[in-house]
Amino acid sequence: MGKRLLPLFAPLILSPSASIGAGKYVSINHKVKPNVTALSVMRFEQVSFDLYTQMNLSASDLNYDVFNNALMGYYGMYNEGRLSDKGILTIVDFTKPSSEKRLWVLDLNNRQVLSNTYVAHGRGSGEVMAQAFSNEHKSFMSSVGFYVTDEVYYGKHGKSLRLDGLDEAHNSNARDRAVVMHGAEYATEDFMNKYGRLGRSLGCPAVPLGEHESIIDAVKGKTALYIHSGDLTYTSHYLDNANAVAGYMASTQPTQLPPAEFSI
Numbered sequence: 001m002g003k004r005l006l007p008l009f010a011p012l013i014l015s016p017s018a019s020i021g022a023g024k025y026v027s028i029n030h031k032v033k034p035n036v037t038a039l040s041v042m043r044f045e046q047v048s049f050d051l052y053t054q055m056n057l058s059a060s061d062l063n064y065d066v067f068n069n070a071l072m073g074y075y076g077m078y079n080e081g082r083l084s085d086k087g088i089l090t091i092v093d094f095t096k097p098s099s100e101k102r103l104w105v106l107d108l109n110n111r112q113v114l115s116n117t118y119v120a121h122g123r124g125s126g127e128v129m130a131q132a133f134s135n136e137h138k139s140f141m142s143s144v145g146f147y148v149t150d151e152v153y154y155g156k157h158g159k160s161l162r163l164d165g166l167d168e169a170h171n172s173n174a175r176d177r178a179v180v181m182h183g184a185e186y187a188t189e190d191f192m193n194k195y196g197r198l199g200r201s202l203g204c205p206a207v208p209l210g211e212h213e214s215i216i217d218a219v220k221g222k223t224a225l226y227i228h229s230g231d232l233t234y235t236s237h238y239l240d241n242a243n244a245v246a247g248y249m250a251s252t253q254p255t256q257l258p259p260a261e262f263s264i
Contacts, residue, residue, distance in 0.1 A: 028101065041241040044248055050077045063106055066093050070226040073146045073238035076099050079247030082148050088223035092119055092205055094130040095230045098198035105218050114218050117128055119188040119207050123200035135173050140202045143171035143179060145227040146238050150215060157182035161216045167236045179203050183212025
């Protein structure tokens with residue numbers, strides 16, 4: 001009695017380097033990591049589930065597996081010193097149609113959902129659904145994977161935010177392709193209500209005009225962005241349990257780990 005139970009759907013981790021989450025991904029990180037036990041990995045899975053529950057993310061239809069992968073990558077990026085201490089994680093789920101709100105800005109430090117809104121995909125990726133992705137110039141497709149936000153600038157779309165892709169095979173050309181976060185009239189609810197879907201960008205995650213400035217202000221300055229898709233070929237060394245646990249333990253404001261005395 002009194003012991004905490006892992007969720008029934010939490011995978012049984014047999015190796016610290018095994019991948020968790022949606023079960024689609026295989027870690028490709030071969031760097032030496034701290035000695036992380038399988039028990040610690042399972043405790044991180046519990047942290048992820050607890051955070052998902054505390055923030056009531058199911059109410060905004062954020063899929064748990066998508067969140068779990070995003071959080072895993074967030075702490076892996078933190079472990080590499082790529083992120084600030086703002087505690088902001090932005091998630092885009094391109095398995096949802098553009099007619100649905102499929103972008104979340106999460107404040108992990110304060111357990112708050114700062115934004116849940118629409119986001120457009122690249123015109124080369126599809127119409128209502130984003131079904132094709134590319135890292136290539138002039139593809140006009142969206143690119144999946146983990147990004148770190150960088151500087152704000154003012155261009156043809158007004159206030160915009162530069163992004164650096166961290167997954168070599170999937171989004172590493174983001175800056176050269178000028179894949180940025182910006183506002184767009186074609187990403188608004190009014191546009192969606194009129195046409196049944198959002199308009200499409202040249203590959204940028206475009207957010208609703210009128211919301212874009214507050215979103216950019218929240219996520220600017222070395223925070224994490226994860227763009228999820230149903231692409232089974234996607235792999236990332238950030239989808240790695242051991243790296244995530246090391247980053248979690250190094251975090252300046254970590255969620256308290258569940259007690260060691262819990263049942264599995």
